[in-house]
Amino acid sequence: MVITDIQTERQTILLNKPFKTALRTVTHAQSVIVRLSVDNGLCGWGEAVPTMMITGESIESIEAAICQTINLPPTEVSHF
Structure with missing residues (x-):
């Protein structure tokens, strides 16, 4: 399988x-929703929730980690 598309969306939900x-x-609560598509037509969804005071992660660092992990420049990740 080859990744053909990745999309992210920042989400803020009022408690x-x-x-x-x-x-x-x-x-x-804030999170990053991720949709990943592969060449055989399958897609998967994921969510990452930053907790700066506990893990040191922010929305920006999560998005950067996604790009780094799949070896894509941030400009090639689209947003839905």
């Missing part, structure tokens, strides 16, 4: 009520 911890209050 029904704030999530409070000793470190912060969160009112929304």
